[in-house]
Amino acid sequence: MVRSNDVMTDELSIAGAVEQLPKDFHLKSVIKDPVPPIVENNGSVNAEANMSEAKHKRDIVLGRNIHTTCLEVTEPDADDEITGDREAYMAGVLAKYRKSLIERTKHHLGYPYNLDFDYGSLAQLQHFSINNLGDPFIESNYGVHSRQFEVGVLDWFARLWEIEKDEYWGYITNCGTEGNLHGILVGREVFPDGILYASRETHYSIFKAARMYRMECVKIDTLCSGEIDCDDFKAKILLNKDKPAIVNVNIGTTVKGAVDDIDLVIKKLEEAGFSQDRFYIHCDGALFGLMMPFVKRAPKVSFKKPIGSVSVSGHKFVGCPMPCGVLITRLEHINALSRNVEYLASRDATIMGSRNGHAPIFLWYTLNRKGYRGFQKEVQKCLRNAHYLKDRLREAGIGAMLNELSSTVVFERPHDEEFTRRWQLACQGNIAHVVVMPNITIEKLDKFVDELVQNRATWFEDGKCKPHCIASDVGEKNCLCALHK
């Protein structure tokens, strides 16, 4: 506090705009030792009891106590500036961390992040605090922004999803989740009494939106592929015909990479008597939003259809080094949503206030380099490699499934958590998955399968444990457990 006072009075006195501080106020009267004492951990006994309880739960590991591995912030010694010890210490920590990042990047298979990129020429921008606060289409007084890149990127996505420049609104979000929160919010603003419909295998961010906005939410059953069950969907909307429908459509589910049939969803809405002014569709394309446009038989995401919004993650298939995403909606909706805050100098239509101004430049850079054709090539490669992985797993007697439009290979969960961590696999119940992204080569997949096969031999050696049955997750025909092979 005292410090900031210090700076403030200096600046303001230059401007000559403030009254003098009282004579007896000494800026030098700072407290002697600003380092707060370490808080005693009185609850240590309780904490341990909780930990052992947590060990019995399978999927959330609290046991790897993050506090024991964290990098403590240490106080500089009085003479650090002279000796340079501090700088050397920090450089050492960072070098070690960098090494571990390289290693961890090499053994990553489970999350849908494209780790293959080179943004070296953007390093020069690290020196700036770029912030696109507020609306991308309305300039604020803060001049260190990247709106020119942001709107260029948005135009590219608008073309992809077939909406005219003067008919869309959108922004670059912090992640796919923020895009979902925004899309569902627009739906709720358009239909304040609407009911949200989403399949059981929908990403948790959609259900989080329902909780945040206190919306009535109806879960729809899924087929064993992970796709929304459109018959169940129709049955459930028929039960609530008096209320508008806000529907989330998955362009790739998180666990199985299933793509909901958007055309069939629209057809079911029409059959159930919902006219276009009685429903709102948000497309969650976080995962495959930028892959589907390049797959022949995939249902097309297009604003020529009666959809309200689309969101996609920028750090997944696109390959941005920081989390980000893109959200596009219809301008007419945003005008409705932001009308009541016109008294603000800028329109308030984004979820976040300050917004990462570096992300749009990274996206712009990648889109420029690859273009639609570049992405198409990468999609082909990913689908081909995903098929290769599925075939190799099945040849090795490991139950596996790959949806037709997807690069997510689902298979039996490994019996060894250490193996799962080494390859950073994402697991749910008895299944695990690998999402084949552009950085995952055939060589890497070979290495992975070879290791998995070797390890399996030891897991099942003495007959104590058997391969998981995954029939209820992926169907009997994809399961190779003792019962189903």
Ligand SMILES: *Cc1c(COP(=O)(O)O)cnc(C)c1O
């Ligand atoms: C990853 C994902 C999200 C969330 O995206 P984040 O960028 O991680 O916030 C939403 N929906 C689906 C289907 C996803 O796979």
